[in-house]
Amino acid sequence: MAWELIAATKRQALKEAIPAEWVTPADILPSEDQLDVTSFSKESGFFTKEELDITSTPALAILSNLGSGLWTAEDVTRAFCKTATAAQQLTNCLSEIFFDKAIARAKELDAYFQQTGKTKGPLHGLPVSIKDNFNIAGHDSTIGFTSLVNKPATHNSVIVDMLLEAGAVLYCKTNVSTAMMISESVNNVFGRTVNPRCRKLTTGGSSGGEAALIAFGGSRIGVGSDIGGSLRIPAACTGLFTIRPSFGRLPNSLARACLEGQESVNGVIGPIAPTLEEIVFWTKTIISQQPWRQDPKCLPIPWRPVEMKQKTSLKIAILWNDGIVTPTPPVSRALRETVEKLKAAGHEILPWNATGHLEMLGLLQRMFLADGGKSVRELLEPTGEPFRPEMKMWDEAAEMSVYDLWQTHRSRNALCKAYLRRWNDSGIDALLCPATPYSGVANGKFAYAGYTCVFNLLDYPAVSFPCGVVSNKDIDTAYDDAHQPLSDWDAQIQRDYSADLVHGMPVNLQLVGRRLEEEAVLAMTDLVLNDLAVAA
Template structure:
């Protein structure tokens, strides 16, 4: 019997069907995962009580190290895939981050890769046997792709997204799909399909968004390398909230064909696709593999730039690397919470002690105006496609959907002439900001105005959307955690505006206890390789572990 069209069913029944299907895929895991009746605030200790030592060792390995072992047969692809399937299934029970597991297809794929290695004596490609997790709106042939909208539940693509074909050709194993929010335009992950994806380290807090399923899964090590997308912070917010690495690349560097979303074809603020990983090496491996595959041949809108392997950091005549790092302590609109300021101060003090590194303060340039520009260009149709996709099924509006679409005073339907004028303002602002760089190599700044936010409160995008507007690559790296013993409330602070007051009132250290605190490293447009190299060098020199939380 053919399924009924969505408009003859209630949104609740559609959501229930999706949840039942997800649970059925998790039930296929062998050996079965136990039910967890009591969930503590920090869910990460439960992992060691259920997974075997070998499963823990595999899933907590660096992705580059895993590829090395898989490529020589020290570990089998089947062994690694099964370990990640079990940990991903457990992650779902702890933080609600999975839309479906793909155990049958993943194990068949892993078996093929093991046979290939035995037969040919060499790996199939640079990602041979590596399990990679996928945000749900990145299309997989034959699997539903709803982009967070109940009304889109029966959409099934006939082909893989371009990026997945490249990764599969390189030897990857696709084994899990992850949650996303209604509209794909939240800095948290909540939908009427699956509810809220929470933070592994403090379940009262958000995993971030819109790639929050990826962030939570990687944060709890149910994945070591996953694919997210970003138009206003959707890779960096989840990476930061969950204490892992995430890169927003320069636009048109990685393949974008095959994503399910509204407003496809708009060119004013271009979304990007990028990695979320447990390590910086994982980020590098992801980028290098994709760009070395020359994706611009199939997708000609992409930039035909090869991945640069030579050092891009300046050096003194004696060979000492020199870096000028500018710090944004506060964007002039919303002041960061004390844990973020502490992280900035800690890193800055360590940087100043490194020969060849100069640290200066960066004066933010009209970041409030930048938000006016970008929020005016996000929904040039007045949000009509987003609103129609929500309302046509009768599903309720999530709080942050209301915030960005109906409470945002800059959401207006633009005429063609108005669109041109706002695009001129965007380009003018980009030119003015570029002129401020001088000899600065890297900007260091917050990822958000606090650590992982409380549910339904992530209303300030400025620390991430700023770099989408400018189209600068930005890399998130973890630093520390919120510590109530040292991160007290700034009691004498007087908020400067309504947004600042809202953020200030959210903070008490007890609410955010244990949440990861991460920072964002920003480069000029097309400096993707330089940013990765710079952070790698800085990690080595300042001796900070960039805390491994699990």
């Protein structure tokens, strides 16, 4: 079949997988000109009070209610499945739906609880959404390619087995960008996922389906992946929390990847959630299951608690801009205001130069394109699917020789060593910078991922977190009159900036720590958030 027909058939099958009683009636759906749909569940009258209570409750409290018998796993699962249905209708965030299996699983967990009086694992009965690339036996992992439609996985990814072992209920998979290499979640199979906070804005990529579902309220904790910002960008676009861990802390084995075999920059997995507490809980839970016993590339590093006293003083370096792209006005203001509050709280602040960032971006591009686009092309050709315009670089790439790739690795290693030396010499605890140049950007206009992907090359853990600042069209009207674009990217982003369009959008920043010190960067983020709350 032609790729267009394959895609249309898959979309129809996805639609038909939704139980009729959960399809939101057309007459109560928001009109297309209602951009913010995050309050739909509460205001529509389509959801019961119990359903709203469940989906608005943080994951740890849900687990507490399940453990006490106050709620059943079936009721919790049904509430999230129904809400995910509405999220799909309004944001196009899902790629696979298996609500029937989820309810059957929840019933089994309830029976176990009734028979034993015990929960089955630390995630007993908690619905967890997962990104499309994680394999679940019997379901597609298309990663946005029509050639992978109706080719269900024959095995589970390691993280899927670990989630099931911990008692989680899996109920849906979420949309991604083609090949998971575009900073927006759009592909030729399912189309574009939009931002529930403003449907004219992108939800980011490639874990954008997860971010849209969670921001809408159809999930409390989702699992995504990150090779250049694919967790941190969607979290920033929707005002959520995430952590991009160092490679080896969390299991990524047996997940589907378009650039499978590419190990110049390793992809990692991580959680997305509305609160930092949920991020910490999920990460600790998975690491406590000893993933290195199931994933041969996971390191045998147990969870190492880091306690920080309320008055702990950190030495934090500030990257105001990366010398390539200036943050848009709301992000620049958010960084300034955050720094002033941190200074007032007693933290030592010093500037950080973007030495090596431009070189790292160049190396990243060369490494991602080293096969001359063959990996992408081989997945497009069977159905005649064209390259999307966002993937022009892959279409035009020339294959690199093995020797040239090795020389690229030499350059990468030298840059990593120089960055580590500079970090050590400065004595900093953490680096604070934008997560993206944007507080929000129109669909199709996300142009720069440099603030995230350099830390993939360095393999440093990084938390993307909402800092409490919201875009304001009356304050963040335009760039400083003296601003001169730092690059063509910078000039384009300045031209595209609209204070009106992003009004009211939350701003995320990024806190970066030392490699393999996830517990520390999470604890430092918590301290920073507490200090910002006190100063508010």
